[in-house]
Structures are given as C-alpha cells and as structure tokens.
Amino acid sequence: MRSLLSLLILGGLFAPRAAQAYALLTLDDGTPVRWQRDPVSFTAFADEAPLAAFERAAATWSAVEGAQITVQVRPGPANVDEPFIGYDREHPSENENVIAFLRRGWRFDPRALAITVRTFSNVSGELLDADILFNAAGHRFRVLAHAVAGDGDGRGPADVESVAAHELGHALGLEHNEIDPWVTMAPTTGYGEVWMRDLAEDDRQGAAALYPATAPAQEEARELSGGGALTSPVTTEGGAVGCSQASGAASPLALLLLLAGLVARQLRPGAGARAALRAARRGSVLCLAALPALAHAAGHASVPVEEYFREAEIVLRGTVLGVEARWEGGLIMSRVTLATAECFKGECPFTTHFEQLGGELDGLVQSVAGVRPLVPGEEVVVMLTRRGEVWEAPLVQGIWQVLRRPGGPAIAVPLGPGEQVPLVLEDLRSRLRQAFKEFARRR
Numbered sequence: 001m002r003s004l005l006s007l008l009i010l011g012g013l014f015a016p017r018a019a020q021a022y023a024l025l026t027l028d029d030g031t032p033v034r035w036q037r038d039p040v041s042f043t044a045f046a047d048e049a050p051l052a053a054f055e056r057a058a059a060t061w062s063a064v065e066g067a068q069i070t071v072q073v074r075p076g077p078a079n080v081d082e083p084f085i086g087y088d089r090e091h092p093s094e095n096e097n098v099i100a101f102l103r104r105g106w107r108f109d110p111r112a113l114a115i116t117v118r119t120f121s122n123v124s125g126e127l128l129d130a131d132i133l134f135n136a137a138g139h140r141f142r143v144l145a146h147a148v149a150g151d152g153d154g155r156g157p158a159d160v161e162s163v164a165a166h167e168l169g170h171a172l173g174l175e176h177n178e179i180d181p182w183v184t185m186a187p188t189t190g191y192g193e194v195w196m197r198d199l200a201e202d203d204r205q206g207a208a209a210l211y212p213a214t215a216p217a218q219e220e221a222r223e224l225s226g227g228g229a230l231t232s233p234v235t236t237e238g239g240a241v242g243c244s245q246a247s248g249a250a251s252p253l254a255l256l257l258l259l260a261g262l263v264a265r266q267l268r269p270g271a272g273a274r275a276a277l278r279a280a281r282r283g284s285v286l287c288l289a290a291l292p293a294l295a296h297a298a299g300h301a302s303v304p305v306e307e308y309f310r311e312a313e314i315v316l317r318g319t320v321l322g323v324e325a326r327w328e329g330g331l332i333m334s335r336v337t338l339a340t341a342e343c344f345k346g347e348c349p350f351t352t353h354f355e356q357l358g359g360e361l362d363g364l365v366q367s368v369a370g371v372r373p374l375v376p377g378e379e380v381v382v383m384l385t386r387r388g389e390v391w392e393a394p395l396v397q398g399i400w401q402v403l404r405r406p407g408g409p410a411i412a413v414p415l416g417p418g419e420q421v422p423l424v425l426e427d428l429r430s431r432l433r434q435a436f437k438e439f440a441r442r443r
C-alpha cells in the first residue's frame with residue numbers, strides 16, 4: 001500500500017503536464033454533449049463595445065484549426081430588458097441562445113463572473129440551447145485593450161472578451177480543465193487579466209475533439225450508407241468520458257488518489273501538489289457522480305471554508321434522500337431532500353429541502369458548469385442560504401461530498417470548481433466548529 005501511495009504522489013508531483021487535460025460534458029454513457037448544427041448562433045443583449053468583444057470571442061472558437069464549428073453573435077433587439085433564459089419546451093423552435101448582462105436578480109454564487117446554462121437531450125446528447133449570463137450585479141465588466149490592475153474594491157474590472165471566451169467554451173460542450181490554470185477553460189481568472197481570451201493548445205484540442213474537422217472513418221462509413229446521428233463517443237485522456245461508477249460509491253482508485261492528494265499536500269503544498277490534488281479531486285467529481293458533472297462559471301478563486309460559512313444561513317451534514325426536478329420558467333430546478341445528521345450553523349431542520357439549479361426532466365438535462373447535481377444516497381456537507389421560504393445552495397464551493405471507507409478516515413471532497421482541496425472530515429468539522437465560535441462571538 002505504502003509504495004503504491006508513493007508512486008501516485010510522485011506521479012502527481014513530477015509527471016510532465018498531461019498532454020490532454022480538457023474535459024467534455026457527457027451523458028452517463030460517455031456520449032459527448034454537443035451541437036449537431038453549424039453554425040451556432042447567439043443573440044447578444046449588449047452595447048456596441050461588449051458586442052464586439054463577444055464577436056471576437058466567437059471568432060476565436062470558430063478559427064480553431066481541426067475543429068468544424070462556427071460560432072456567431074448577432075445583436076438582439078434593443079427594447080428587450082430581460083431575455084428568456086433557459087429552454088422553452090412548449091416552443092422548441094423559438095429557443096434562442098442568449099448572451100446577456102444580468103444587473104439584478106442574480107441567484108447564483110455572487111463570486112461567479114458568469115454562468116452558462118446548457119440544455120441538451122438526455123438520449124442523444126444534442127445541445128438544444130445555451131444561455132450565457134454575466135453577473136453584472138456583482139462585478140464590474142469592461143472591454144479591456146490589455147491587462148490592467150484590479151480596481152482594488154473586489155468588484156472589477158473583469159475583461160468581457162476573456163469571460164465570453166470561457167463561457168462560449170462551456171456553450172460548445174467543454175467543461176473545466178482543472179489541471180492547467182492557464183488555459184481558457186480553467187475555472188478561475190483574476191480581475192484585469194486578459195490571457196483567457198486566447199485559447200491554449202488544450203482548449204483547441206478540446207474543440208477539435210468535439211467537432212472534428214475530418215469525420216472519423218466510422219462516421220464517414222455511416223454517412224455513405226445513408227446517414228446516422230453524429231453521436232460517436234469522443235474519448236479524452238481526461239477521464240471525463242466513459243466513466244460509469246455507480247452514484248455515491250467511491251472506487252478504490254478514486255479514494256487512493258484522494259489519499260495521495262492529502263498526503264501530497266502535507267509533504268509539499270506547492271504547485272505540483274495542487275495539480276495532483278486537483279487531478280485527484282477532478283477524478284472523484286467526475287467518476288463518483290451518476291450524472292455528468294454539470295457546468296459553471298469563470299472567476300472562482302479559492303474561497304476559505306470560513307468565508308462561505310459566514311455567508312450561509314445553515315450549514316449541515318446529511319444524506320441525500322431524494323432529488324426531484326421541476327421547471328421554473330425555462331430553468332430546471334432540482335429539489336434535494338436531505339436527512340440531517342449534524343448541524344454546524346443555524347437551526348437545521350430534521351429533514352432539509354433545498355434547491356439547486358440544473359437537473360434532468362422530460363428527456364432533457366440542464367447543466368451549469370461547476371454545479372454538480374447531487375444524487376440520492378450521497379453524504380454531503382452543504383452550506384445553504386434562504387430565498388423567501390426556500391433554502392438554496394448557490395455557493396458553488398459550499399458543497400462537500402463525504403467519502404467513507406472501512407478502516408480509514410472519512411474524507412470531504414469539495415464539489416465546486418476552483419482550488420479547494422479535499423479534507424479529512426474531522427478537519428473540516430473542527431474548522432466549521434471554530435468558524436461557528438467566531439460567528440457566535442461577533443454576533
């Protein structure tokens with residue numbers, strides 16, 4: 001056991017950077033989620049300068065060599081205040097892909113710069129709609145000519161073109177690259193930075209894998225014999241495809257990787273260890289879920305547990321009893337029922353119901369990158385806020401999955417994007433208890 005652990009750690013610390021680290025959004029069976037039309041058009045509700053930035057970001061993806069996909073952006077009517085977000089299943093042909101700045105009513109993590117809500121078929125994986133929403137309520141967006149210093153008030157400026165390039169990647173079917181922090185599909189960026197607008201080789205490879213310019217031999221054969229849906233699975237070394245672990249059941253390899261990550265962190269908390277940890281966590285997120293990892297947002301720097309703890313109204317550990325999806329306008333919301341086992345903050349109900357954006361309903365899946373849907377049987381630690389009478393889990397770094405194995409410590413794995421690392425559950429517990437003491441003292 002010991003030598004295996006050492007090998008894993010060394011592999012994580014010293015292996016050359018993975019040649020392919022991009023991740024694709026997939027169905028449970030590994031079928032990639034992608035558009036089956038070309039071009040893909042977006043209607044943008046924005047002024048001239050941001051519109052031009054959107055067009056440049058779209059052109060960046062359209063220009064990828066080896067990928068056959070054209071992304072277009074056209075201006076929306078000026079008199080529309082709030083475009084329809086999500087998917088209109090009553091009028092499927094009227095759905096528009098939207099890019100818009102939300103100046104109020106942001107219901108997601110306040111730290112997110114933007115999110116992309118993707119709707120696709122749970123049978124073919126065909127993308128049917130993608131809406132990109134900029135969090136203009138929480139951040140100051142600017143069309144930057146070059147990198148600048150942050151404003152210093154923690155609100156901006158965020159570069160429109162860089163964020164658009166990242167979110168368009170999600171809209172095409174790409175997930176986060178959790179390994180390399182300097183690619184367009186990395187989950188975080190900083191204020192005033194513009195590097196994300198230029199695709200890295202890994203981003204281009206991801207696009208080419210999803211939309212190969214040259215059809216694979218199999219597909220050509222099918223086309224010659226009279227067509228067939230373009231759904232042959234694309235595989236990557238990222239491990240995102242073809243992973244079919246049962247929900248909530250940790251594979252021995254995933255647990256080993258997690259342990260390796262924990263040990264690696266204690267040995268050497270440098271960039272290599274962080275990469276190893278991210279790799280370990282990524283493996284766990286993608287391999288332990290029954291549903292494919294749902295999609296998210298740029299701009300999640302690592303946030304200390306304690307900060308989220310302060311923002312949450314209740315913090316608890318429990319087991320997911322059930323998940324029920326429903327439509328709310330064009331959005332699929334999942335209502336999660338949790339049996340409370342331990343309460344860290346607030347008055348936790350015996351059975352807690354809370355809502356999560358995204359889910360599966362009526363043959364459709366809706367997904368926001370970075371938001372991993374919970375599945376029955378999972379044990380989790382969640383940080384919840386209240387909207388009216390309803391508990392919600394908007395803090396994407398505020399959900400942890402608890403993994404247990406015989407003879408070892410329980411481990412809490414963060415499910416959100418960003419740089420949070422797995423913790424031994426007991427460590428998370430003592431940090432939460434300490435956070436509560438400070439919270440109670442200040443109150």
Ligand SMILES: [Zn+2]
Pocket residue numbers: 166170176186187296297298369370
């Ligand atoms: Zn993202």
